[in-house]
Structures are given as structure tokens and as C-alpha cells.
Amino acid sequence: MIDLLIIGAGPAGLSAAIASARQGLAVRVVDEFYRPGGRLLGQLHEEPDGMWWNGLDEAARLTETAKSLGVEICCGVSVFHLTQSQNGWVVSTTQGEMTVPLLLIATGASEAAVPVPGWTLPGVMSIGAAQVMTNVQRVRVGQRGVVIGVNILSVAISRELQLAGVTVDRMILPPSTTVSGTAGQPEAVMQSLLRVAHLAPSLMIRIGSKLMRSPWMQKLAIALYPSKGFSMWDIPIQLRTTALEIVGTSQVEGVRIARVAADGSPIDGTEQVIPADFVCIAGGLSPLAELAAIAGCPFAYVPSLGGHVPLHNESMRTPVPRLYVAGNITGIESAKVAMAQGTVAGLSIAKARGKLTNEQPLSDAIQQVKIVRQHATIQFHPDIVAGRALVGQMTAEWIAP
């Protein structure tokens, strides 16, 4: 008999498992991937202090700690339905039904698809796919390719591809459409890039990013922007170039590109085809929240958090009885924030189960989420704090503080 079922063995789910098992709860974690860790698996970047963040090591550490506390981790199990019962939840999985009093959904995020003509050709994949293939499966996705979509995630993963001996020929923008939104517009992309510029090894980019904080400087920068673009880790980033089409017959052979104006519209006569044996499409992340919707949880649409998020309070409780959420399902942030949120959820659930004798650790953990967020190396969005506050206000209408 288990007290808590956690869906998702990523940084949030495993941290919640550890926190609640430490309070004496019997915990099971299910995940449809073949090994635990979620999207910690594959993360690899150098922090400003020169230390490497290796998600594989973090995943192994969390998994070992959880197991040592008696947490049962079931991989290769998919959850496809949830129904409320009198005393909790009935969870439909590919391994049969599981009945449990308390449920935590920590399903993380999914990559937003940005359709580009030719994107179904073999050799075209999402940027996250390339990360997993490179750092987890340890197989190169190609020799020389193009990354379509310039954002925090795609810049970080392009660097990871380079570390593994895969050449990123250049990073360019997706076609400017209603689907790609601002991701196809040079000015908007430049602004979002400035938030990661401190990670760049080049002093020039660091200094430049400080100079370009003001909007008129950014416009000027785009207008004067050299056609060759600039480079991070010698990877050319071309904000004034767009992908029109991915070309090839049985697999990727190249990308048809064009120069674009500052608003993202292609400039006549600038088209050319560049060779590539793979293409990565980076559309950014959105909370993977279908299961919370099935559970009947109310949602908020908060662009700074990545889209629709289930309502929840600081204790990671949702308005639905016995249902909790943690990690990127609540908004797109770094794995460190997800881990801190998981700890809150685990303690909060222990409290609901009557196993938390002292509430100090829970309030400390809630405080810790804010501290980690403040110190995060990678800020996915400048308005995260405001977005979180909005979700808190909306949730207060459902749950008394």
C-alpha cells in the first residue's frame, strides 16, 4: 500500500519522492522513459563559476537517494487516465490500474513544434531530441547541421553538440508565421538572447550585452547587424537569416534560407540553399499538463511560464483535493527550481498525510524555491516572478491560504 504516487521521475518528481519518503511516506514513482532522471538526462553546461552542470550525475544522485529511502521507481510505465475515487485516485497505466490516496503530477514540459516546410524528412528533429541522442544515447545526429530557432535552450544544446564533435553550421530563425510568433522576429530574439549572454565565454558578448540593455540600442544593433551574424563558442548565430524550407529527397540535404528585414520578412533575391545533413528545430518549451486537465484542475494561461499551467499554491497544492503539481508543469524554469519545488511538494504531501510534525522545513523549502529562482543561471523568461504571483492570486480564489 503506497501513500503517494508521483508521475514523472525528473528533478521535481525525484526530489518530492525523497522529501516525502524522509517523512515516512511509502512512495512510488512512475515514468515512461526507460531510465529515471527526466530531462536532467543530457543537461550539460558550464556555470559562470566554471563548474559543469552535469544532469546525468544529478539524476544518478537523486535516483540513488530515493532508492536508499525505499522509494519504488517504475520506468517504462505510461499514465493515460486519472479518475477520482472516494479516498484518492485511480491511475490508469500501461501496467494496469494503481489506487493511491495522494497524487503528484510532475510531468515536466514538451517542446513546442514549429512547422517548417520539409520538417518531416528523416534527419530533422527537435533540439531536445539531439540533446538526448548526443549526451544520453551517445550517438551523433549528423556531421554538420543547422539549428532553426535561436533561444536559451537551443544555444545551450548547440554548444553540447559541438562538445561531442558535431558541427553546427549556423543557427538561424524559423519562418515568421503566426505559429512561430516572435521566434521569427530578429528584435524579439535579440532581446531574449541578451538574458543568456552572461553565459557566453566571449568578453565581447558580455560587454555588448550590457551595452544593449536599452530598446533603442537593440534596434540599432539589428539594423547594423553584420550579415554573417555573431558567434558564441564559434557557432555562427544569424538573427537576420530565416529558414524557408528544409530540402532533401529521402533525408535532409540542406536548408533554403534567405536574409530577413528586422520584422522577420524575407528580402527578395537573397535566397540560397546551404548543405546540411541534419536540422534541429527549437520552438521552446511548454508545460506538459494534460494529466492535470484530465484530473479536473483549473488552469491559468501565463505566457511568462510557458503557456497553460495548472493552478497551485506555494505548497504545490492544486484546487483539486489530493492533487499536487511540481516542476515544469507549473512553469518553465531550470532543473534547480524544479528540484526545490519537488521538495516543497514532498513535504506538503507529508503534511497532508499527517506525517509532518514540524512545519518549519516546509516553510523553509518554500523560501528556498524563491532563493533558487533568484540565483538561477538560466532565466527562461524575465517575467517569471510576476507570472508566479498571478497564478498564486488566481489559486487563492480556490484554496484558502
Next chain:
Amino acid sequence: MSQRIDHHPVLGSLGDRKQLSFHYNDSVYMAYEGETIAGALLAAGVRTLRVHEEKGTPRGIYCNIGHCYECRVHVDGIPTVRACMTLVQEGMQVNAGSLLPTPLKKGGHHA
């Protein structure tokens, strides 16, 4: 040149791994223990995992973490298995998805 990243400047080297053999369509391929079907086939230079059921155009992995189902294959006779989520087992028979009949469609094809 092998597509496998045996040595990585930060993640280190892969140790000795057990070799497995499996079938993809009519050919035999080698995999290492812990490799997914998608990973082992990509390492062997195979990117096409199926053709579109109606159009017959080639498809491979897209998301590589189980969300998109673009990499669906048949494994030991079971359809709609995600190649990106499934580890290779010794002697496994993997088959690419193929064109399905569209007899009611104008200009469609029959089984």
C-alpha cells in the same frame, strides 16, 4: 567514422558494453546494451523508421522522448512501439511501418 561518441571531453568515455544483435526489416544490426532502437539504428546510419501510412514519405525520430510518436515501429509483431523509448533486446525483430491501403480514396492504392 563511427557515429557513436565513445569519448566525450566532459562526460568521459563509455566503458566496455555488452553487444547485442537485432533485426530491422530484413537486415541484422549491432547495438550496445542500453541503446534505444532509434539510437542503435542512427549509429548504423539508418534514419528512416517508417513511411507515412497514406503518403509513403519517409519518417524518422522527431522528439526522441516519447511525445510525438513519429518514430513508431513494429517490435516483435507489436505495432506502434516508440523506437526512441524502447531499448534493444537480443534477437529483437523491428519492422518499419509501411504504406496502408487506401482503396476508398480516389487514386488510392490497394493492399
